[in-house]
Amino acid sequence: MATYKSVETKYMEQRQRLFRGLRNLDRRSFLKVSAAAMGAAAGMTAPCSFTPVTVAQEPAEGQEAGGGEAFRFAYISDSHLYDRDVNDRFVRGLLRAVDDVNNLDPQPDFVFYGGDLAQLGQATELELGAGILKNLKVPVRMMVGEHDWYLDMGEKWQSLFGRSTYSFDHKGVHFVVLNSVVEKDFWTHRGMTPMERMMTVAGLDNGLQSSFTVGDEQRKWLEQDLAKLPVDARVIVFSHSPLYKLYKPWNFWTDDAEQVQAILSRFDQVVVIHGHTHQLLTNRIDNIYFHGMLSTAWPWPYAPEGTPELTIEMSRPDPFNPHDGCGDGEVEVHPDGLVDMVYELWNRSPITVSAAYLASWGKQSVPSRPNRSSY
Amino acid sequence: MYPARLLHGGRRFAVVGAAILGAAVLVAGAAEEPGQDVSPDEHGAASVQHQSQVLAKLMPEGDVTKAPPEIDAVVWAAFVPVDNALTPERVALGRKLYFDKRLSKDGTVSCATCHDVTRGLTDQRAVSEGIAGQLGKRNAPTTLNVVLLQTLFLDGRSPSLDHQARMPILNPVEMGMPDEATALKAISDDPEYQKAFRKAYGREMNYEDVGRAIAAFERTLVFMDSPLRRFLAGDTEAISAEAQAGWDLYNGKARCVTCHPMNPSNPLGTDNRFHNVGVSARHQDFESLARRAVRTLQEDASEQKLDELAVGTDLSELGRFMVTRNRADTGAFRTPQILNIAITPPYMHDGSLVTLWDVMDHYNKGGEPNPFLDGGMEPLALTEEEIGQLVALMFTLTDDRFAEENQRQEQQQRAAAQKDRPFRDEDMALRRTLPFEQRVKGAANVQGESNSDQ
Numbered sequence: 001m002a003t004y005k006s007v008e009t010k011y012m013e014q015r016q017r018l019f020r021g022l023r024n025l026d027r028r029s030f031l032k033v034s035a036a037a038m039g040a041a042a043g044m045t046a047p048c049s050f051t052p053v054t055v056a057q058e059p060a061e062g063q064e065a066g067g068g069e070a071f072r073f074a075y076i077s078d079s080h081l082y083d084r085d086v087n088d089r090f091v092r093g094l095l096r097a098v099d100d101v102n103n104l105d106p107q108p109d110f111v112f113y114g115g116d117l118a119q120l121g122q123a124t125e126l127e128l129g130a131g132i133l134k135n136l137k138v139p140v141r142m143m144v145g146e147h148d149w150y151l152d153m154g155e156k157w158q159s160l161f162g163r164s165t166y167s168f169d170h171k172g173v174h175f176v177v178l179n180s181v182v183e184k185d186f187w188t189h190r191g192m193t194p195m196e197r198m199m200t201v202a203g204l205d206n207g208l209q210s211s212f213t214v215g216d217e218q219r220k221w222l223e224q225d226l227a228k229l230p231v232d233a234r235v236i237v238f239s240h241s242p243l244y245k246l247y248k249p250w251n252f253w254t255d256d257a258e259q260v261q262a263i264l265s266r267f268d269q270v271v272v273i274h275g276h277t278h279q280l281l282t283n284r285i286d287n288i289y290f291h292g293m294l295s296t297a298w299p300w301p302y303a304p305e306g307t308p309e310l311t312i313e314m315s316r317p318d319p320f321n322p323h324d325g326c327g328d329g330e331v332e333v334h335p336d337g338l339v340d341m342v343y344e345l346w347n348r349s350p351i352t353v354s355a356a357y358l359a360s361w362g363k364q365s366v367p368s369r370p371n372r373s374s375y
Numbered sequence: 376m377y378p379a380r381l382l383h384g385g386r387r388f389a390v391v392g393a394a395i396l397g398a399a400v401l402v403a404g405a406a407e408e409p410g411q412d413v414s415p416d417e418h419g420a421a422s423v424q425h426q427s428q429v430l431a432k433l434m435p436e437g438d439v440t441k442a443p444p445e446i447d448a449v450v451w452a453a454f455v456p457v458d459n460a461l462t463p464e465r466v467a468l469g470r471k472l473y474f475d476k477r478l479s480k481d482g483t484v485s486c487a488t489c490h491d492v493t494r495g496l497t498d499q500r501a502v503s504e505g506i507a508g509q510l511g512k513r514n515a516p517t518t519l520n521v522v523l524l525q526t527l528f529l530d531g532r533s534p535s536l537d538h539q540a541r542m543p544i545l546n547p548v549e550m551g552m553p554d555e556a557t558a559l560k561a562i563s564d565d566p567e568y569q570k571a572f573r574k575a576y577g578r579e580m581n582y583e584d585v586g587r588a589i590a591a592f593e594r595t596l597v598f599m600d601s602p603l604r605r606f607l608a609g610d611t612e613a614i615s616a617e618a619q620a621g622w623d624l625y626n627g628k629a630r631c632v633t634c635h636p637m638n639p640s641n642p643l644g645t646d647n648r649f650h651n652v653g654v655s656a657r658h659q660d661f662e663s664l665a666r667r668a669v670r671t672l673q674e675d676a677s678e679q680k681l682d683e684l685a686v687g688t689d690l691s692e693l694g695r696f697m698v699t700r701n702r703a704d705t706g707a708f709r710t711p712q713i714l715n716i717a718i719t720p721p722y723m724h725d726g727s728l729v730t731l732w733d734v735m736d737h738y739n740k741g742g743e744p745n746p747f748l749d750g751g752m753e754p755l756a757l758t759e760e761e762i763g764q765l766v767a768l769m770f771t772l773t774d775d776r777f778a779e780e781n782q783r784q785e786q787q788q789r790a791a792a793q794k795d796r797p798f799r800d801e802d803m804a805l806r807r808t809l810p811f812e813q814r815v816k817g818a819a820n821v822q823g824e825s826n827s828d829q
Contacts, residue, residue: 321750348703
C-alpha cells in the first residue's frame with residue numbers, strides 16, 4: 001500500500017538509493033555515474049530538484065539497431081473544449097497547437113489526438129474540435145477520452161471520428177488505439193441523467209464513479225489484433241489513461257492494467273503513449289515504455305504519490321499565464337520501435353525524453369531538467 | 376506663441392487651443408528666454424541649449440547621492456550599482472555626455488535627440504531617427520525613472536543601464552560610431568572631458584565609463600510625483616471621480632494590474648517581464664521571421680549584432696525571441712512603465728498606437744490574435760464610459776512638473792480619438808465574434824471571403 005511521502009522524504013530516499021548504488025558499483029560504472037552527476041552539477045539541474053542520478057536495479061538492455069524505418073508524428077491532446085459562451089481560452093489553446101504542428105518543417109507523417117477533445121461530451125463541443133482539427137495539414141488519428149464519452153456514451157464522438165478502438169500500420173509500426181476509459185455502470189441504479197453521469201466522470205476525488213478499464217471485450221480484441229505479430233514487432237499502443245496504476249482518486253489509473261500489460265509482455269518492447277494526465281510523465285515497466293502527453297488546456301499538478309521514478313517532473317506553472325505547462329509535441333519513432341518523446345512546452349524550453357533514457361533505466365541521456373521546482 | 380508650443384516646436388502635432396496653452400502654468404522651464412533658439416534641429420529634437428535650460432528648471436540641484444523622496448531608500452540603493460554610486464561629478468559628466476552630439480558619427484545625434492527633455496524624455500515619434508535620417512524599428516522608451524528597470528531595451532537584451540548606454544552610440548542606425556575607440560576619440564581631445572572623467576572615476580577616460588556616466592545621470596531622472604500617487608497616499612481630492620473609477624477598473628475588470636503592478640517597492644507599474652500582446656501580429660508572419668532569425672544568429676550572435684538586428688531590421692518584431700531564441704518569447708516585449716505614460720506617445724514597441732484610447736481599444740478586444748499571444752490576454756468587454764475612466768486614470772500618472780504637457784496631450788489625443796479609433800472592435804471586446812471563429816468554420820467560409828475580395 002503506497003503512502004503519502006513528502007518532498008523531503010522522497011529526496012532523502014533518492015539520495016540514499018544513490019549512495020547505496022554507488023557503494024555497489026564497480027569502477028567502470030562508477031565513472032559513468034559520476035560523469036552523469038557532474039553533468040547534473042554543471043547546470044542540467046537546479047540544486048533544489050531531486051537528484052537526477054539514480055542507479056537502476058536492472059541492467060540496461062542491449063539496444064538492437066532494428067530494421068524498420070524511422071519517422072516522426074506529432075501529438076495534440078486533452079483540449080477540453082467548452083461551448084463558446086463558457087470558455088474560449090481552451091479553443092485558442094487547441095488552435096495554437098494546430099498552428100504549432102502546421103509549422104513543423106518537415107511536416108510529421110500524421111497527428112495523433114490523445115482524447116478529451118470536449119469538456120462535457122456535448123455535440124457542439126465535439127463539432128468545434130472537429131472543425132479546428134480540420135485545419136491540420138496532415139491526417140489526424142483520434143482517440144477517445146472520458147470527457148468525450150459519458151454524455152451520450154460515445155454516440156456523437158463515433159459519428160464524427162469513427163470507431164474508438166482500432167489499429168493501423170504505418171511504415172512497419174503497428175499502432176493500436178484503445179478506449180481505456182470504460183467504467184462499470186454507476187449511474188443506472190442511481191437514476192442519473194446523462195449530464196449528471198458526465199459531470200460525475202468529469203470530476204476528481206469522488207467516490208461515485210468506478211475506475212477506468214480497457215475491459216474484457218477490448219482485451220480479447222487486442223489479443224487477436226496482436227496475435228499475428230512476431231515478438232520483435234514494432235508496436236505502439238495509445239490509451240487515454242495511463243496503462244498502469246498511478247493515482248486512483250484522479251483516475252490516473254487503469255484498473256485492468258496488469259492484464260493489458262500481460263498481453264503486451266511477449267514483445268521485446270512496446271511503447272504506450274497516453275493522455276489524461278496533462279503533464280510530463282515517463283515510466284517503464286519491464287518491456288513497456290510509457291509516455292504521457294501534454295494538454296492544450298491546463299497542466300495537472302503531480303499526484304501526491306505514485307509518480308514513476310523515471311519521470312522528469314516539469315516545473316510548477318506560472319499562475320499568471322494560463323498557457324504555461326501546456327503544449328503539444330512530437331514523437332520520433334526509431335528503427336527499433338522505441339521513441340523519443342518531445343514535449344513542446346509553450347512557455348518553456350522544449351524537453352526531450354529519449355528512448356536511450358528509458359532503455360538505460362535512466363542512466364543515459366538524462367533530459368535536462370527544468371530549472372524551477374516542481375509542485 | 377507660447378510655452379507649450381515652444382516646448383514642442385509645433386513639429387508633430389498641430390497646436391491646440393491657445394486658451395489651454397495660456398492656462399497651463401505648472402510646468403517648469405516653460406518660460407521663453409529672450410533670444411533663445413528654440414527651433415528644432417534636423418532630427419526634430421529641441422536644441423541642446425533649450426533642453427538644458429528646461430532640464431535645469433525641471434530638476435533644481437539636489438543631493439544626488441541620496442535616494443529621491445519618491446523612491447524607498449532601500450529599493451533605490453539596490454538598483455544603483457556598487458561600481459557606479461551616484462556622485463555629483465559622475466552625474467554632471469553624464470549630463471554633458473547625454474547632450475553631446477560629438478558621440479555620433481556625423482555629429483548630429485545625441486542621447487537627447489531621441490530622449491528629448493521637452494518631449495517626455497522620448498521623441499514622441501513612432502520610431503526614432505538616427506544619423507543621416509535613418510529610421511529605426513522601435514519606439515524610443517522614455518529615460519524617465521529608468522533607475523528602477525530590471526532589464527533595458529524593450530526586449531531586455533541589456534542587463535543594466537551602464538551597459539545599455541554604450542549601445543546606441545555604436546548602432547549604425549542610431550549614432551553610427553564604427554567602434555568604441557572611434558567613439559572615445561571624438562571626445563578624448565577635450566581637456567574638459569579629460570578632467571571630468573578623472574574627477575568622476577579617478578582614472579583615464581574609457582568607453583565603459585562613458586556608459587557609466589550617462590547611466591549615472593539618467594538615474595537622477597526621477598519623475599514620479601503624480602496626482603495618482605497623492606491619491607494613493609490618502610488625498611481623495613487628488614484625482615477626479617472618473618479617474619478613481621478608472622483605478623478600480625485598473626485593478627479589476629480591465630486586468631491592467633496583472634502586468635502593470637504598482638506598489639511602493641515597484642512604483643513604475645511594470646512586471647519587468649515580456650509579453651506578446653499581439654501588436655506586431657497585425658502585419659507579421661512570426662514563423663518565417665523566427666526561422667530567418669535563427670539562421671542569422673547562427674552566423675553571429677554577438678551583442679553588437681543583436682543590437683543591429685533589433686534596431687535596424689524587420690527581425691525586430693520578434694522581440695524577446697531574438698535574445699532567448701525560445702519560441703515562447705516570440706513577439707514578446709517588456710512591459711513598459713506606465714508612469715508619465717500620457718506624455719510619451721505614440722505607444723507600443725513600434726509606436727503604432729497614437730492615443731491612449733487606441734491602447735485601450737487594443738486591450739479591450741483581447742489584443743491581436745496570434746499563436747504566441749500571451750495567455751493572460753482576454754477580451755475585456757469595457758464600455759465606452761469605462762474606457763474613458765481608464766484613460767482619465769492614465770492622465771493622472773504624469774509628474775506634476777509635466778502638468779502642462781499632460782494637459783496638452785489630453786486635448787490632442789482626445790481630438791485624435793474623436794476623429795479616428797482604428798483599433799476599436801466592440802464585437803471582439805464583447806465576445807460577439809471570437810477571433811478564431813472564422814478559422815473554425817472551416818475552408819468554405821474562408822473561400823467565400825477570398826472570392827468576394829476578388
